[in-house]
Amino acid sequence: MQAPPPGNLQVKSESMPVQLIPVAEPSSVDKAQMCELQWQRERAHLISKMTGRIHQSQDLQEILDTAVADVRHFLQTDRVIILRFEPNWSGVIVVESVGEGWLPILGTIIKDPCFEKSYENGGIAKFSRVIEDINTAGLTRCHVDLLTQYQVRANLVLPIIQAGDRLWGVLIAHHCREPRKWQPLEVELLQELVTQVAIAIQQSELYQQVQRLNTNLEQQIRERTRQLEQSLDFAAVLKRITDRIRDSLDEHQILQTAVRELVSVLKVDYCCAALYNSDRTDATIQCEFTHAELGSAIGQTLAVADTPRVHYRLLSGQHFEAYENGRIAYLQTAETGDMACPPLFDRFAAKLLCPIFLDPASCKPMKDSNPNSCGIEPGAIGYLAVIDQTYHIFSDTEVELVKQVANQCAIAIRQARLYEASQSQVEALEKLNQLKDDFLSTISHELRTPLAGMKMAIQMLEVSLKKHSILSKKTFDYLKILHDLCEREIELINDLLSLQQLESGDQPLNPAEVQLQPWLTQWLQSLQKQTQFQQRILQIEYASQLPLLICDIPSLERILLELLNNACKHSDSGSPIQLKVWAEGEAFFLSVCNSGSDIPTNELSRIFDKFYRIPRNDPWKQGGTGLGLALVQQLVNRLKGSIQATSASGQTCFTVKLPLQPR
Numbered sequence: 321m322q323a324p325p326p327g328n329l330q331v332k333s334e335s336m337p338v339q340l341i342p343v344a345e346p347s348s349v350d351k352a353q354m355c356e357l358q359w360q361r362e363r364a365h366l367i368s369k370m371t372g373r374i375h376q377s378q379d380l381q382e383i384l385d386t387a388v389a390d391v392r393h394f395l396q397t398d399r400v401i402i403l404r405f406e407p408n409w410s411g412v413i414v415v416e417s418v419g420e421g422w423l424p425i426l427g428t429i430i431k432d433p434c435f436e437k438s439y440e441n442g443g444i445a446k447f448s449r450v451i452e453d454i455n456t457a458g459l460t461r462c463h464v465d466l467l468t469q470y471q472v473r474a475n476l477v478l479p480i481i482q483a484g485d486r487l488w489g490v491l492i493a494h495h496c497r498e499p500r501k502w503q504p505l506e507v508e509l510l511q512e513l514v515t516q517v518a519i520a521i522q523q524s525e526l527y528q529q530v531q532r533l534n535t536n537l538e539q540q541i542r543e544r545t546r547q548l549e550q551s552l553d554f555a556a557v558l559k560r561i562t563d564r565i566r567d568s569l570d571e572h573q574i575l576q577t578a579v580r581e582l583v584s585v586l587k588v589d590y591c592c593a594a595l596y597n598s599d600r601t602d603a604t605i606q607c608e609f610t611h612a613e614l615g616s617a618i619g620q621t622l623a624v625a626d627t628p629r630v631h632y633r634l635l636s637g638q639h640f641e642a643y644e645n646g647r648i649a650y651l652q653t654a655e656t657g658d659m660a661c662p663p664l665f666d667r668f669a670a671k672l673l674c675p676i677f678l679d680p681a682s683c684k685p686m687k688d689s690n691p692n693s694c695g696i697e698p699g700a701i702g703y704l705a706v707i708d709q710t711y712h713i714f715s716d717t718e719v720e721l722v723k724q725v726a727n728q729c730a731i732a733i734r735q736a737r738l739y740e741a742s743q744s745q746v747e748a749l750e751k752l753n754q755l756k757d758d759f760l761s762t763i764s765h766e767l768r769t770p771l772a773g774m775k776m777a778i779q780m781l782e783v784s785l786k787k788h789s790i791l792s793k794k795t796f797d798y799l800k801i802l803h804d805l806c807e808r809e810i811e812l813i814n815d816l817l818s819l820q821q822l823e824s825g826d827q828p829l830n831p832a833e834v835q836l837q838p839w840l841t842q843w844l845q846s847l848q849k850q851t852q853f854q855q856r857i858l859q860i861e862y863a864s865q866l867p868l869l870i871c872d873i874p875s876l877e878r879i880l881l882e883l884l885n886n887a888c889k890h891s892d893s894g895s896p897i898q899l900k901v902w903a904e905g906e907a908f909f910l911s912v913c914n915s916g917s918d919i920p921t922n923e924l925s926r927i928f929d930k931f932y933r934i935p936r937n938d939p940w941k942q943g944g945t946g947l948g949l950a951l952v953q954q955l956v957n958r959l960k961g962s963i964q965a966t967s968a969s970g971q972t973c974f975t976v977k978l979p980l981q982p983r
Contacts, residue, residue, distance in 0.1 A: 366390055367512055380524035381415075387517060388417040391493065395506055398422050398471075399494035402480070402517070405487060409435045414489075422496050423471050432466065444487050447479040450507060453499035474500040476507065478514045482522055491517060554717055557585050562728045569736045575607040578704065578729050583609050586718055588708045590614055590668070593676070593729070595702035600624065600635060603702065612709070634675040635700045639723055644669040644711050670712035672719060674726040675700040678734060701730065771813070775806040818878075818951060829872045829958065831982065836866040836908075840901065843877065847884070856888055862901035869908050870981050875955045880910070882948040883974050887914035890972065903980065911975040919967035927965060928953040952976075 369390065377383055388400040399422055402415040416426040451457045452474050454467050467475065474495040480488045491514050561581045565574050575593040582591045592608035603622045624631040633640050677700045704726045706714075714722075782799050785791035844860065880899075887897045891914040898913040919927065926932050931946040952974075956963045961978035 362394060366394055366509070367516065371516060378524065378527050380520060383520045383524075384415040384517065385417070387513065387520075388415050388491075391491075391510070391513060392417040392419070394509070395493055397493050397500070398496040399425075401425065401492050401494070402489060403430070403492060404489040405435065409433075411435065411489070419496075425470055430466075432463075444479050444481060444485060447477060447487065447490055449475070449477040450502050451475050451477075452501050456499075470494070471496040473498055474502070476502050476510060478507075478510050480514055480518050480521065482518060488518070488521060554721060558721060558724050558728075561585075561725050565725075565728050565732045566735075568732070569739050571733055571736050572607065574729060574732045574736065576609070578725055579607050579609040582704070582706055582722060582725060583611065585721070586706060588670075588706055588712070589710075590708075591704065591706050592617060593702060593704055594622065595676075596624075596635075596700065600700070603631075606702075630673070634673060634703050637675055637677045637700065639675065639719060640671075640673040641714060641719070642671040643713065668707040669710055670708040670714065672706045672714050672722055673703050674706075674719075674722045676702040676704065676726045676730045676733070678730050701733065704729070771806055771810050775803065775810070778802050778806065812947070816947065829875070831870050832873055834869040834871055834873060834876070836869055836901065837862070839873075843880070844899075847881070856891070857894065857896040858884075859896050859898045860901075861898070863903065866901065867903050867908075867980055869978075871908075871959060871978065875959055876978075879952050879955050879976060880912075882952045883912040883976075886948055886974070887912050887972075890914055891916045906980055908978045908980050909975060911973050913971055913973040915971055918970060919965070919972055921967075924965050924967065928963075 384402055388402060392398075392400040397419075399416065399418045401413050401417075403411040404414045405411055411430040411432070413425055413428045413430070416424060418424050418426075451459070454464050454473060454475070459467075472494045476493040478491050480491060482488045491510065493510065561578065564577045564581065568574050568577070579591040579593050582588070589612045590608070590610040592605050594603040594605045596603050601624050603624065605617045605620050605622075608616065608618060630640055678698050704722060706722055778799055782791065782796075782803075785795060785799075840860075840862065844858070884897065884899070891897060895915050898911075900909075900911045900913075902909050928949050930950045932950075933946060953963055956976055956978070959978050960982045961976060963977075964975050966973050966975075
């Protein structure tokens with residue numbers, strides 16, 4: 321075979337005829353793509369190598385040394401360093417990879433005020449820089465001089481950021497030979513490497529922290545175990561005392577339980593509880609407990625004026641400690657002077673007094689209530705005194721225990737007094753309620769008789785005038801007014817009596833089975849004969865198959881009647897009133913809707929109150945007693961049901977839900 325001719329043609333020589341095949345040279349685009357692919361492969365290899373080293377090694381120095389060496393080799397640059405910032409914004413070069421012939425700067429400390437100013441003016445973003453030529457990049461002269469000192473012509477700087485946006489340092493690539501145009505792919509590579517470096521640094525710091533913690537772990541475990549055992553013992557004792565205190569609503573029993581338990585737990589000779597009078601000028605010992613034969617101090621009164629500084633501390637919520645020879649200790653200090661204990665305790669060598677103190681927040685009165693109705697005011701209401709005949713310095717745990725017991729006593733006493741006050745109030749309210757019921761019942765019966773007579777007299781007068789043919793239209797109108805007023809008053813009295821009977825529970829229930837469809841049809845036919853419904857359009861909608869209902873029929877009729885009456889009062893003549901009846905699951909529903917003005921949302925919760933009327937409506941135009949909806953709610957509750965009112969878009973609906981078979 322002959323050698324191929326020059327050019328881009330190949331000659332094939334076989335037994336076949338000669339054929340010329342053109343071979344295309346790679347274009348510039350293909351070469352760029354090949355270079356980019358090669359670059360991406362090398363970048364991926366470098367990132368993978370860095371990531372693997374982070375996972376395999378805990379030696380941060382080794383990881384960083386290898387990283388800067390790989391970056392310098394990959395970028396074909398002269399120097400790559402990592403600079404760590406100190407708290408005073410000086411920088412220390414902790415890692416370096418430098419080419420032969422260039423100045424090594426490892427360990428150099430750089431104090432440049434520009435570091436702190438850059439952070440203040442632009443934050444971390446100011447530490448990310450791409451400089452192709454330091455002489456044309458618009459840098460300050462001092463900055464140019466600093467870079468020139470280290471032979472730098474171009475550099476690439478990226479911040480190393482730790483958790484919480486903390487600037488740890490910077491990764492810098494120096495090109496010293498000449499200016500250099502940094503490629504976007506190079507910047508992108510360095511950014512990825514900076515992320516991996518930040519991970520390695522954080523991982524190393526965490527590892528070192530764990531190592532430091534491990535060195536003291538056994539000692540901490542032992543100390544923690546001891547503290548936990550003490551805390552558990554303290555909590556168990558406090559819980560037992562608290563449970564026994566709160567089991568009672570008797571003030572004397574609460575205090576007696578507390579002093580008995582403290583003597584038993586603390587192994588002291590004597591403990592007593594004293595309560596201040598209302599003026600806090602005297603304290604009287606109410607309860608005491610002792611294992612020694614010390615005599616009784618029950619009922620003794622201690623004047624606050626005799627030891628003012630001691631009681632000042634107690635009244636301000638601070639405990640008081642006193643020990644033998646007049647040496648006084650409190651708040652980890654020792655003082656002398658007029659801090660003597662009350663005379664009753666002088667013969668004891670160790671005394672601890674803790675106030676029974678009510679925090680003002682816990683005594684905040686309820687709205688519209690008397691602040692002093694509970695019989696207890698915020699502040700110190702007394703104190704517990706724990707004393708021993710022998711010298712005994714109370715430990716912090718013992719002091720805390722007595723303070724907590726005193727706090728629990730304060731809470732229990734407040735509860736006992738609140739309960740006592742509430743019981744008195746309940747009794748007073750029950751008496752008032754009974755008086756109200758008796759008054760309503762009596763006055764209603766007393767008014768019903770004369771009103772019935774007035775109604776009869778009006779009817780007889782009308783008959784008499786008609787009989788003698790002297791009933792003029794004006795006289796007829798007057799008689800009608802009198803008749804309507806009598807009817808209204810009789811209706812009011814009947815409603816009051818019904819409501820009183822419902823509230824007192826005097827009205828018995830007589831449940832019966834109701835076939836809803838025939839009963840509803842018959843009841844509505846009789847209803848439409850009444851005058852107030854003759855000028856309304858009653859639209860009735862109910863399912864074809866309604867289940868059997870077990871209910872008190874008079875109560876159900878009264879509920880329907882009052883809701884329809886209410887709809888008539890609040891709708892115009894000729895406007896429709898919708899009645900819907902349906903069943904869902906184990907419940908029976910009925911709703912009455914009418915068109916008219918909306919009820920404000922803030923008034924919906926009050927429309928079931930007795931005598932309540934919507935403020936913007938005219939009560940004389942509406943008529944009625946103002947008790948209809950209150951009666952409805954009482955009847956629904958009595959039937960174990962619920963009622964809900966809604967009003968929007970000019971339509972007001974009342975929906976009643978009753979059980980099909982009440983329990």
